[in-house]
Amino acid sequence: MSVSSPGGYLTTHVLDTAGGCPGADIPVRLYRLDSGVRRALGETRTNADGRSDKPLLQGDVFMAGIYELEFDVGDYYRRREVALEEPAFLDTVVLRFGIADEVAHYHVPLLVSPYSYSTYRGS
Known part of the structure; x- marks a missing residue:
């Protein structure tokens, strides 16, 4: 009997580099x-640690292709009462x-601040 390998999956997290904390509730x-x-x-x-509680994509719908993730960081900074220009540079x-x-x-x-962001393929 062969055991199939587990399928791939997608996760994310947000780090508020300006606040030095996880990007919670984004x-x-x-x-x-x-x-x-x-x-x-x-x-x-x-979640409170800035992470997705479960994979965003897995199983049969996890396929090769082009994807987009959207993060509402402007609202996050407004909730934290960070002074932003209107419109915000990053929303x-x-x-x-x-x-x-x-x-x-x-x-x-x-990794985000009110005026910059970066990303990478993590592990």
């Missing part, structure tokens, strides 16, 4: 781009990335 939306069509796959909010951060390996763990962190 709305996050996931989309897949198919031939230029953007299809919503789900949404969540980051919704959109990260477009590719998934090539359907059995791998893709972790997409967002």
Whole structure:
């Protein structure tokens, strides 16, 4: 009897580099781009540690392709009473990335401040 390998999955977390803390309670939306069509796959909010409580994508829907994550960071900073210009320099951060390996763990962190952000493929 053979045991199949577990499928891949996608997780994320947000770090508030300006505040030196996790980006808690930030709305996050996931989309897949198919031939230029953007299809919503789900949404969540980051937990107190700035992480998604469960994978954003896994199982049969975890496929190779182009995806986007949207993070509502402007509202996060407004709730923290950070003075922002209106409109805010960063309001919704959109990260477009590719998934090539359907059995791998893709972790997409967002490091953010009111005026900058960065990301990388985490582990």
